[in-house]
Amino acid sequence: MFVTFVKSKQRQCATVLALFLLYYFGVFAMMFQSSIEKFDYPLNEPIAEYVQYWIDNKSPIREPINSYDFQFIHKAQDKCSVDSDTKLRIVYVVKSAVPHFDQRDGIRKSWGFERRFSDVEIRTIFVLGATTDSDIQKRVNEENAKNGDIVQATFIDNYYNNTIKTMMAFTWAVKYCPSSKFYVFSDDDMYVSTKNILRFVRNPLHYPRYLEEHMAIRRKNMTQKKLDVNESKMVRGLKQIVNIDLPDDAELYAGYVFRSSRPHRHQPSKWYLPLSEYPYNYFPPYVTGGTFVITKPVLHKFYYCSFYTKHFRFDDIYLAILAKKLNIIPVHSDSFYFEKKPYDVFGYQYVVASHGYSDPTELQEVWHQQRSAGNA
Helix, strand or coil: CHHHHHHHHHHHHHHHHHHHHHHHCCHHHHHCCECHHHCCCCCCCCHHHHHHHHHCCCCCCCCCCCCCCCCEEEECCCCCCCCCCCCEEEEEEEECCCCCHHHHHHHHCCCCCCCCCCCCEEEEEEEEEECCCHHHHHHHHHHHHHHCCEEEEEEECCHHHHHHHHHHHHHHHHHHCCCCCEEEEEECCEEECHHHHHHHHHCCCCCCHHHHHHHHHHHHHHCCCCCCHHHHHHHHHHHHHHCCCCCCCCCCEEECEECCCCCECCCCCCCECCCCCCCECCCCCEECCCEEEEEHHHHHHHHHHHHHCCCCCCHHHHHHHHHHHHCCCCEECCCEECCCCCCCCHHHCCCCEEECCCCHHHHHHHHHHHHHCCCC
């Protein structure tokens, strides 16, 4: 009888352990997920209509349910001050960790350099959270006094506050820099090519193919003295493609897009999500947060849409939720690298952005090489 009792207890323990492991590694959670086809992340209301009221400066017809009402410690309020004849083309919004002084300086000396092109108005700011270290904060104050490009808010700066950081960046842009044609959001460990950003936004659906075709025609023309009528038409057509620009009302939300990504249900994961926080089996298509490009209309729509969209702690997914509610389709480009692209001079010809540049010395070396090669 004693042996039977022991075996019974062993079976019970094994059952409990198995159930715990199924729970711990998310098997049960995956069994009870809702289909993304039933997506109704709150608020499930006509949010696009509410957003338009804000954009039109009308009294809102629905009170907001969400706000990111932290205070600015530094706000670079004059960064985008320009005369009436000057139009901002690109604003770089760099999400940076508070102690990353060297990385910010490396960006200022490379792709964040505002006077890279004499005929293109560019601005660069760095978005930071708060720190409890008084010595580091003193250095931030000195950094801002020198450069005037720090936007710092009172939320604690850590990974799980990235959505707050991103939305405070949106808040700053809408309040203090609302009129740039494009906004490029980036982490502080990215290589970015301003020249390729400018090329990309001219024709995002066909980049870099439209440039490759254009260059192929140019090379061909150099080897022959005359063109027949058809080739002349082709060259004129390609010139029009190269010289096009997006209309001011274009809704561009672009970068490297994941279209079928699942939430992590296993609890050891850094990205673990319980069903109570996100009940669906897939995320909406989302642009990875390393570097992405938006136009002015998207900046404003995302900002106001956040008033009516429940907070979500992963910023790239939160923006995807906003996009889904607004019926804005993310544009994918393989020229944005969410991991580090192995470097060689020619291989970076059309790279818009690449992750993996936390070393400011390496960043500046690569950027200077690419600038010399005509790619940055």
